[in-house]
Amino acid sequence: MVTTAAAAHKPQQQQTRVLIVGNYCHDVLIQDDTVKAESLGGAASFISNVVNGMSIPCNLVSKVGEDFKYPVDYTPIVIPTSKTTVFHAYFDLGIHGNGHQDRVLKRVCACDPIRPSDLPDVRSNFGMAVGVGGEILPETLERMIEICNSVFVDIQALIRVFDSVDGTVKLVKLEETGFYSMLPRIGVLKASSEEAVFMDVEEVRKWCCVVVTTGKDGCKVYWKDGELRISPFSANQEDPTGAGDSFLGGFVAGLVQGLAVPDAALLGNLFGSLTVEQIGLPKFDSRLLQRVKDEVQTRKMQYLHCERSDNELEFLKPAGHEQFQASLGSAKLIPPCSSQARPWTPSNSPKETEKTPIPHYTVQAKLLVNSVYEEPIQTVEGKP
Ligand SMILES: Nc1ncnc2c1ncn2[C@@H]1O[C@H](COP(=O)(O)OP(=O)(O)O)[C@@H](O)[C@H]1O
Numbered sequence: 001m002v003t004t005a006a007a008a009h010k011p012q013q014q015q016t017r018v019l020i021v022g023n024y025c026h027d028v029l030i031q032d033d034t035v036k037a038e039s040l041g042g043a044a045s046f047i048s049n050v051v052n053g054m055s056i057p058c059n060l061v062s063k064v065g066e067d068f069k070y071p072v073d074y075t076p077i078v079i080p081t082s083k084t085t086v087f088h089a090y091f092d093l094g095i096h097g098n099g100h101q102d103r104v105l106k107r108v109c110a111c112d113p114i115r116p117s118d119l120p121d122v123r124s125n126f127g128m129a130v131g132v133g134g135e136i137l138p139e140t141l142e143r144m145i146e147i148c149n150s151v152f153v154d155i156q157a158l159i160r161v162f163d164s165v166d167g168t169v170k171l172v173k174l175e176e177t178g179f180y181s182m183l184p185r186i187g188v189l190k191a192s193s194e195e196a197v198f199m200d201v202e203e204v205r206k207w208c209c210v211v212v213t214t215g216k217d218g219c220k221v222y223w224k225d226g227e228l229r230i231s232p233f234s235a236n237q238e239d240p241t242g243a244g245d246s247f248l249g250g251f252v253a254g255l256v257q258g259l260a261v262p263d264a265a266l267l268g269n270l271f272g273s274l275t276v277e278q279i280g281l282p283k284f285d286s287r288l289l290q291r292v293k294d295e296v297q298t299r300k301m302q303y304l305h306c307e308r309s310d311n312e313l314e315f316l317k318p319a320g321h322e323q324f325q326a327s328l329g330s331a332k333l334i335p336p337c338s339s340q341a342r343p344w345t346p347s348n349s350p351k352e353t354e355k356t357p358i359p360h361y362t363v364q365a366k367l368l369v370n371s372v373y374e375e376p377i378q379t380v381e382g383k384p
């Protein structure tokens, strides 16, 4: 079935390690009828932010319009006849209108889909199908499966539909999509707990590894023969946007470097927790990143003393998992470098001549969304 992580580690000529496929977008965060922040968005931007932070080579395929307004590390394909995908995230509609949802997303503009011919000819170890606005087509995922040793999919790329009047994001059952038959050929399917109820986890786990993220509670990994809960890292949440994306970035960064699934999921939880502490696309402190990279190297050295199979994703917690968790937790406590950028506010706004060349986000206020997490959420313990 799945091409395994171990196979992905085999050196092959002309191989890029990680191929990220999904459109960049413009995010507008709204609360109390006021725009609280505008930011570069899209799963591709959050994931590449983490993967780059961990110094892992990657390639990214994304489409935008000529109106795309953020400098990025990977040049997108510019479509002159289309506009950049735009999402409006409402942080106060969820409580009344949508039960436990932390935000209501509206796609107010959609750039073109990514087609198989847009993908590179070079093979990649890990492919990441991470669309946000319906840009991943079944044929695009087919092509990714052909050119990547292992494909990781964010279910949001597969099950989102958009209200024809106001673009509100709705979800459909995974079985009802044209992607369902491809599950036996993908490596990992990631879903948030809200999204997980749109698939039969007990069925899907027979075909591929399923990772369900559960906000402040961390995540749960399901595979054919077992399941594991992976502990979270504590965080002072300011904005939940991109937590799931950053989780996936950290998870893949761990697997690329040879970590077992439970340890890689810890790295995912770490980057998810770091992301909710900032508004918009997070800026990771350089000392923290260095420490995390060092901890991953140390962890890999510990594996040398363990008996490990080299032809399957490693699901069981290797000895020392709790120690690794503690080490990553202490990395989070490192005080930030003094040079770290502060969020934009009227009082610290730089003069035109001092402006940083990469304005990831502009922030006008803190997004007060913590209380929403007190609402009961759908359990992932049993079948959805
Ligand atoms: N409040 C929080 N505290 C700590 N970690 C969090 C918090 N919210 C999210 N995370 C981390 O980010 C991951 C993804 O968050 P989640 O809310 O489940 O996904 P999504 O952003 O897709 O809705 C979680 O698995 C967890 O590791």
Ligand SMILES: O=P([O-])([O-])O[C@@H]1[C@@H](O)[C@H](O)[C@@H](O)[C@H](O)[C@@H]1O
Residues within 6 Å of the ligand: 025, 026, 027, 040, 041, 042, 043, 044, 046, 087, 105, 132, 156, 240, 241, 242, 243, 244, 245, 246
């Ligand atoms: O918060 P999260 O679910 O991980 O991911 C988010 C998407 O759901 C949203 O459509 C997009 O506009 C954000 O930039 C971010 O990618």
